[in-house]
Amino acid sequence: MTQHALDAIHALDAPDAPVTRDVQYGTAVASVYDSLIAPALPAEATVVRLRPHVTGARVLEIGVGTGRVALPVAAIAAQVVGLDNSRPMLEALRAKTVPGNVSLVRADFREPLPVTGPFDAAYSTMGSLACVADRDELTAALAHVRAVLAPGATLSLEYYATGTYRPLVAQHTVTLPTPHHGGTTTFTITLDDADVLTMGTRIDADGEPPVEFSERVLLIERDEVETCLRRAGFTVEHVYAAQSPQPYDWYTARAAR
Template structure:
């Protein structure tokens, strides 16, 4: 989830490498398998649709998908593909009331999109905006940054690793402030190409705190798939209260 009016995080730099370098490192199949019981034949909302990594395979089993993102460059990358006929794209900021027509049967957000907030109150408000467009009893599935993976990176501060599927390296520079805002600078050095650099700012919360925000926003958490090892995200399945 990104913005080009304020706090732009996943703008032109990310869009330029997302499908070639970032998306291949996070195959969509596992996410689609977890979503399948909730989205099959359903009217679905994706928050942080990006370039369509998950929306495209979900559209093959859902009745309709509305993909929301506030990054114009990421949406432009999606539109440059063949957008499935049952997918609609909307540019909007989830921190404000959503300009979409519900009620949706299910919503989902992958790769920590909903963590792109400044504090717990803002996260709760964003989740409430999602709840407002869901049908009673609808499911919300989301990936949220796993503290088990990111707190060790904060201690290391700078980590360089080979870039998956390509030559070159990716370097992460990670800090965490007293308000639990994680800042991660990323530099991608691909062989024979200029480096690509961007920065992310996300709210890093323990799982129980994410659950509190979900509850305050009108959701009941049904299951949490905790990240294993150094997997980057926990997966939450919650249901809109009736």
């Protein structure tokens, strides 16, 4: 990579890039993400799946969050650019020891991505790209990713599995022991006519004030996700369907040549 390209990436590693649209992940979710949410889905299995695509590669993560996956990926990739629109999530990541081959960009994937391609591979885990209002917005976001990929580069995508989430909608409210902690986590799940799933989370731990936050994601069937991928300029190579209660299907797609 040229020095010019490296300079361009590091210039983007700034906390105050303008983000003008709504941001879903605020301080409440960022405050508990690493202690209460990330442990439920250890990164190791994800990295095993990503390894063939990211080893030695220049890689883009869309919705990098607190770096649950980006940090272990950085150990095997040449370079990782992590993009996210949430300042609190990126601040939590920046507070860690971030390796020199990781750059962070605060930006919204619903807009063209302010990163310098081409990347050899991209990935998006835990359904980050599902944070869209409808199928057209998902297709546009995927096209923004496609635009910075080299022809033939792979996109690995974890997307919400309808087989797991539709039964939760039917239950509406689910209370579970919080994994690895005392107390409980209560999910309140609704699905509207536009297929937007709203999942409210309330974490109650002994002697502490409750932590509450809410996520909205587009819940669509696998064939519809594949259609959005194709419309955005990808060829779908594999779909690994989640076995309930696994939360996400896994798609491997390739940027059309």
